[in-house]
Structures are given as structure tokens and as C-alpha cells.
């Protein structure tokens with residue numbers, strides 16, 4: 001197997017580290033290239049044993065998959081590198097938010113099979129939620145799904161549903177991290193020092209995550225198990241509801257999904 005990543009940043013590295021740690025590919029199956037950060041990419045070569053090259057012809061020769069993992073705004077420069085050497089059998093897989101299959105096809109001037117995936121950086125711990133959609137001629141889907149399930153769970157969606165998946169799970173962890181960040185800052189308002197606030201929040205999040213993983217109870221039942229009638233939790237939850245947490249979250253998700261739609265229109 002030869003999997004070539006154009007881009008070795010946060011998302012690409014979470015994917016190839018997830019794949020390697022789960023032994024679904026050997027480090028020698030992975031080929032990395034980037035724009036400029038040779039130092040960072042050499043770290044992966046030295047520590048993981050993956051291949052690194054800036055020779056596009058060499059990179060794309062006999063490639064099974066080419067993964068487009070730059071920012072959408074850098075895609076034209078990535079396409080310029082790939083276009084001359086892309087072989088007809090190579091499957092193209094994009095992680096770029098908001099870049100449509102038809103745009104990838106147009107920029108690469110190719111009829112190759114193309115899939116869009118929307119993972120998240122939890123791929124690094126094999127817990128990404130991956131949205132996936134395909135071009136009509138992407139027939140060999142099982143192998144790609146197997147590769148993706150090495151770093152998380154996969155849901156197949158129509159391409160126009162990618163905007164919502166991008167908001168819900170692509171960006172979703174960042175929204176949760178922000179809530180944890182604000183929680184820790186609020187603990188400091190309560191009187192804890194920074195170290196205590198971080199320690200308490202971190203362990204609270206880890207414990208809650210493990211409960212979600214291990215328990216069959218719904219979020220709502222887990223919450224109810226903590227909430228005594230007329231107790232402290234009920235008092236806190238009433239304040240949270242009063243400030244409209246759900247309304248804020250809906251606004252957050254709509255803003256992210258709309259930005260994905262805007263990105264997809266930028267390139268029309």
C-alpha cells in the first residue's frame with residue numbers, strides 16, 4: 001500500500017499516527033510532503049519511520065491513495081504539484097473542509113475516483129468520527145472504510161450533508177475543548193488557582209468521558225444520577241438553562257456549517 005499525504009499538519013498527522021498505531025498500515029506505506037516545514041516533517045520520518053519526499057513524480061508513482069490535507073486555500077498550489085503526475089488508478093481522498101468533489105476534479109483535471117472525508121483530531125487516539133462521501137466512480141469503498149475505521153468510526157453521507165458533519169464532529173471537539181477551557185477559567189473565578197482549576201477540570205473531563213464510554217446510560221440519565229431534588233446540581237443546572245446553553249450551541253453549529261457552505265462557494 002502506498003498512501004501519500006499532501007500536508008502533514010494537525011489533521012494529517014492525527015490520521016497517519018492513528019493508522020500506524022493501529023497497525024493497519026506500516027510506516028513504510030506512508031509518504032509525506034509539505035510546503036515548507038521540512039523540519040517538522042523530518043520529525044515524523046525520524047520518529048515514526050515514514051517516508052518524506054518533495055519530488056512529486058516520485059511521490060505519486062504507483063500511489064494507491066493521495067490524501068489532500070492542506071488548508072482549502074492552499075489547494076490550488078497542491079493541485080499544481082499533483083496534476084502532472086497523478087496516475088489514473090490512484091484514489092484521491094480530501095480532508096479539506098468545504099472543498100467540493102467537483103472543485104477537486106476541476107483543479108486536478110482528473111476523472112480519478114475521489115472521496116471526501118471529514119475526520120477530527122481524535123484520530124490520534126483512534127476515536128475520530130469520520131464523515132465520508134464519494135464520487136460516483138469511487139467503487140472500491142470497503143478498503144477506504146477499513147483504513148478509516150483504524151482511526152475512528154465512519155458515517156457515509158451525501159456530499160451536501162458534509163457541511164453539518166464538519167460542524168458537528170470536524171469542528172465539534174474544538175467546541176467541547178472551549179467549554180472545558182471556560183469551565184477551568186470559571187473555577188478560577190470561584191477561587192481555585194490556575195493549577196488547581198486545570199487539574200480539577202482535566203480529571204472531571206477524563207472521568208466523564210470514561211463514564212460515557214463505559215456506561216449504557218444516556219447523557220440525560222447520567223446527569224439525572226447526579227442531580228438531587230433541590231440540591232446543588234439542580235441549582236447550577238437551572239442557572240445554565242436560564243442562560244440558554246442550547247441556544248448558544250445551535251448558534252455555534254449553524255455558524256460552523258454556514259462557513260463550510262461559504263468555503264464551498266468560494267471556489268465556484
Ligand SMILES: NC(=O)C1=CN([C@@H]2O[C@H](COP(=O)(O)OP(=O)(O)OC[C@H]3O[C@@H](n4cnc5c(N)ncnc54)[C@H](OP(=O)(O)O)[C@@H]3O)[C@@H](O)[C@H]2O)C=CC1
Pocket residue numbers: 006007008009010011012033034035036037038069070071072074077078081095096097118119120121170171
Ligand atoms: N485540524 C482539524 O481538526 C481538522 C482539519 N480538517 C481539514 O484538514 C485540512 C488541514 O488542516 P490542518 O491539518 O489543521 O492544517 P495545518 O496548517 O496544520 O496543515 C496544513 C498542511 O498543508 C501543507 N501544505 C500547504 N501547502 C502545501 C503544498 N503546496 N504542498 C504540500 N503541502 C502543503 C502544510 O505544509 P507547511 O507546514 O510546510 O506549510 C501543512 O503541512 C484543512 O483543509 C481542514 O479543513 C478537517 C477536519 C478536522
Ligand SMILES: O=C(O)[C@@H]1CCC=N1
Pocket residue numbers: 097166170171
Ligand atoms: O476549522 C476548520 O475549518 C477545520 C475543519 C474542521 C475542523 N477544522
